[in-house]
Amino acid sequence: MSAYKLWGRVSSVNVQKVVWALDEIGVPYARVDAGGAFGTVDTPEYRRMNPNGLIPVLEEADGFTLWESNAIVRYLAGQHPASGLLPADPRVRADADRWMDWQCTAATPAMRDVFWQLVRTQPEQRDAGVVARSTEASAAAAHILDARLADRPYVAGDSFSMADIPVGCHVKRWLALPIERPRLAHLEAWFARLRQRPGAQAVMAIPLS
Ligand SMILES: N[C@@H](CCC(=O)N[C@@H](CS)C(=O)NCC(=O)O)C(=O)O
Numbered sequence: 001m002s003a004y005k006l007w008g009r010v011s012s013v014n015v016q017k018v019v020w021a022l023d024e025i026g027v028p029y030a031r032v033d034a035g036g037a038f039g040t041v042d043t044p045e046y047r048r049m050n051p052n053g054l055i056p057v058l059e060e061a062d063g064f065t066l067w068e069s070n071a072i073v074r075y076l077a078g079q080h081p082a083s084g085l086l087p088a089d090p091r092v093r094a095d096a097d098r099w100m101d102w103q104c105t106a107a108t109p110a111m112r113d114v115f116w117q118l119v120r121t122q123p124e125q126r127d128a129g130v131v132a133r134s135t136e137a138s139a140a141a142a143h144i145l146d147a148r149l150a151d152r153p154y155v156a157g158d159s160f161s162m163a164d165i166p167v168g169c170h171v172k173r174w175l176a177l178p179i180e181r182p183r184l185a186h187l188e189a190w191f192a193r194l195r196q197r198p199g200a201q202a203v204m205a206i207p208l209s
Contacts, residue, residue: 002028003028006019006058007032007059014054015056016206018056018073020203021077025085073162074097077162084160085160087161100163103170110141114179146185164194171187173208
């Protein structure tokens with residue numbers, strides 16, 4: 001039996017983070033499609049797990065549930081120390097934490113409009129100004145990450161950690177968007193390292209939708 005049940009459609013970037021973390025750890029899990037066209041998130045049973053009606057939710061066999069994707073990635077990293085996902089040094093861990101927070105409070109909000117416009121909005125309903133502003137904002141965020149990666153191979157230092165997962169999911173999206181992008185050598189080299197990881201293969205194969 002699977003140790004974990006993951007609720008959420010895999011087209012969601014926030015679900016992808018958890019899929020990647022579980023695959024890195026190598027623990028068995030079951031994923032249940034929910035959210036978007038799959039529905040489920042408005043049912044009373046689901047709202048008991050997540051009152052926000054959002055995906056993902058992680059559920060364990062004893063009834064423990066957790067929502068908020070980066071919190072789930074941190075939880076899994078802490079539960080499986082042998083995975084190396086949770087940095088042992090408190091300062092390195094805090095560093096990893098802040099880049100995870102940066103992903104969800106700065107980088108992804110900057111890209112949200114251009115993603116929705118170009119991937120989930122019919123061409124005739126798109127707003128070129130919105131696309132341009134969000135394209136520029138997402139490039140500015142990418143420059144910040146590129147500078148961070150200039151003198152270290154991974155977001156939190158010398159080793160792959162939990163921080164690379166949400167930031168990597170965000171960058172995967174940015175690199176797949178049909179937009180003009182600056183060439184960022186450090187970011188691209190880091191992303192090439194991530195792409196080679198066995199634990200990243202399932203998520204890397206998911207197309208934008
Ligand atoms: N901050 C939350 C955001 C969750 C979120 O916005 N999830 C989106 C998908 S990425 C969602 O549930 N959308 C509604 C739906 O799919 O029905 C997290 O990181 O888990």
